[in-house]
Amino acid sequence: MNIQQTRPPAATPNDLAAYWMPFTANRAFKRAPRMLAGAKDMHYTTTDGRKILDSVAGMWCSNAGHCRDPINEAIARQAATLDYAPPFQFGHPQAFELANRIAALAPEGLDHVFFCNSGSESVDTALKIALAYHAVRGDASRTRLIGRERGYHGVGFGGISVGGMVNNRKMFGSLLTGVDHLPTTYVREKQAFTKGEPEWGAHLADELERIVGIHGASTIAAVIVEPMAGSTGVLVSPKGYLQRLREICDRHGILLIFDEVITGFGRLGYAFAAERYGVTPDIITFAKGITNGAVPMGGALIRGEIYDAFMKGPDHAVELFHGYTYSAHPIACAAGLATLDLYREEKLFERARDLEPQWADAVMSLRNEPNVLDIRTVGITAGIDLAPKDNAPGLRGMEALNNAFHDHDIMVRVAGDTLALTPPLIVSEAQIGEIIEKVARVIRSVA
Numbered sequence: 001m002n003i004q005q006t007r008p009p010a011a012t013p014n015d016l017a018a019y020w021m022p023f024t025a026n027r028a029f030k031r032a033p034r035m036l037a038g039a040k041d042m043h044y045t046t047t048d049g050r051k052i053l054d055s056v057a058g059m060w061c062s063n064a065g066h067c068r069d070p071i072n073e074a075i076a077r078q079a080a081t082l083d084y085a086p087p088f089q090f091g092h093p094q095a096f097e098l099a100n101r102i103a104a105l106a107p108e109g110l111d112h113v114f115f116c117n118s119g120s121e122s123v124d125t126a127l128k129i130a131l132a133y134h135a136v137r138g139d140a141s142r143t144r145l146i147g148r149e150r151g152y153h154g155v156g157f158g159g160i161s162v163g164g165m166v167n168n169r170k171m172f173g174s175l176l177t178g179v180d181h182l183p184t185t186y187v188r189e190k191q192a193f194t195k196g197e198p199e200w201g202a203h204l205a206d207e208l209e210r211i212v213g214i215h216g217a218s219t220i221a222a223v224i225v226e227p228m229a230g231s232t233g234v235l236v237s238p239k240g241y242l243q244r245l246r247e248i249c250d251r252h253g254i255l256l257i258f259d260e261v262i263t264g265f266g267r268l269g270y271a272f273a274a275e276r277y278g279v280t281p282d283i284i285t286f287a288k289g290i291t292n293g294a295v296p297m298g299g300a301l302i303r304g305e306i307y308d309a310f311m312k313g314p315d316h317a318v319e320l321f322h323g324y325t326y327s328a329h330p331i332a333c334a335a336g337l338a339t340l341d342l343y344r345e346e347k348l349f350e351r352a353r354d355l356e357p358q359w360a361d362a363v364m365s366l367r368n369e370p371n372v373l374d375i376r377t378v379g380i381t382a383g384i385d386l387a388p389k390d391n392a393p394g395l396r397g398m399e400a401l402n403n404a405f406h407d408h409d410i411m412v413r414v415a416g417d418t419l420a421l422t423p424p425l426i427v428s429e430a431q432i433g434e435i436i437e438k439v440a441r442v443i444r445s446v447a
């Protein structure tokens with residue numbers, strides 16, 4: 001037979017050594033690669049031609065499903081028209097248009113947008129703007145930042161400092177100084193198998209008062225939390241918790257930042273989770289869903305008063321010494337505009353809201369599968385805690401991810417021994433059934 005016909009598709013590299021993969025067990029991967037070659041709507045295709053059901057929207061990004069024509073066409077058009085524009089001291093129309101469109105989706109008052117290229121950069125941007133805001137107002141003693149245990153805010157030094165995941169922190173030195181952490185809002189004994197926001201836990205916000213009591217409010221710049229902590233296993237804010245945090249921040253002049261890198265753009269049934277919870281923070285970070293994952297982009301939405309505080313001094317002077325070569329990249333902006341059009345035309349945020357009860361019931365049907373310790377659902381998202389294997393935390397989760405891909409044609413995410421499900425918002429009712437049936441088989445395969 002002609003050798004050309006027997007060779008695997010071109011997307012399969014023949015040497016896996018050079019690429020140091022991020023957040024990946026490199027040696028295990030390179031022994032049994034999970035290699036993707038294509039994607040369309042709810043599915044990936046593998047380099048050996050199998051169709052894999054995507055139950056995680058890539059990585060919480062592709063809310064409208066994969067390889068959507070309007071987004072791809074907008075990217076191609078933009079690349080052929082204006083491939084790059086320097087964002088310092090120059091602009092292009094799509095950047096302003098996208099900022100306006102994002103601000104229009106945000107809670108009232110959050111009316112300025114600073115662009116960057118990832119969730120991690122959006123967090124660094126938000127933290128830096130918070131610190132600088134206090135400084136420009138002459139309140140420069142406000143330098144402390146407050147994060148939360150089990151928080152994930154990306155991998156920049158700012159993000160890992162306020163984040164609360166030990167493995168992401170412990171090898172990287174002393175991090176930012178002057179950072180404290182609120183306790184996690186997840187307590188299994190009080191909240192297990194909750195659909196939506198747990199009843200128990202609003203009082204955990206009062207820990208912020210305790211931290212204020214230790215340091216003094218006049219030293220604290222900002223608090224950053226995820227309205228739903230995705231990367232540490234879908235930890236949902238208890239009822240009333242975010243309101244309480246807002247009240248305490250207001251009482252003490254502390255800025256409140258919602259990290260909506262995951263929850264932005266429909267994941268919880270609203271443009272931003274801030275709307276779902278009726279709580280308006282001072283800054284919202286976003287990334288992922290803004291371009292449906294098709295082009296890297298992130299950003300921070302900022303309250304008008306914060307922006308205005310910087311617009312002082314001589315007109316010719318730069319107001320904020322921060323930005324990236326690829327801030328508001330024209331191709332990312334074009335992808336973002338096409339993505340927002342698609343979300344609106346297909347009413348995907350509303351769709352997520354309508355599907356939520358059915359999704360929650362479907363996922364909860366897994367509660368009697370072997371080793372399931374807890375299931376949490378919110379929006380079109382679920383976390384399923386599996387019992388760790390003896391003396392090998394994370395092994396059952398890793399085996400589940402691997403078996404899912406190789407044996408059951410479904411992509412899942414894991415955080416330790418927790419499975420996270422967070423499909424594109426175009427998921428059909430039949431596909432929800434298919435996800436549940438496949439995940440049940442995956443869970444049994446690691447029993």
Ligand SMILES: Cc1ncc(COP(=O)(O)O)c(C=O)c1O
Binds near residue numbers: 117118121153154262
């Ligand atoms: C809440 C949150 N913030 C920040 C990030 C970091 O985003 P990126 O990986 O794009 O830097 C993530 C990534 O999952 C996230 O979930």
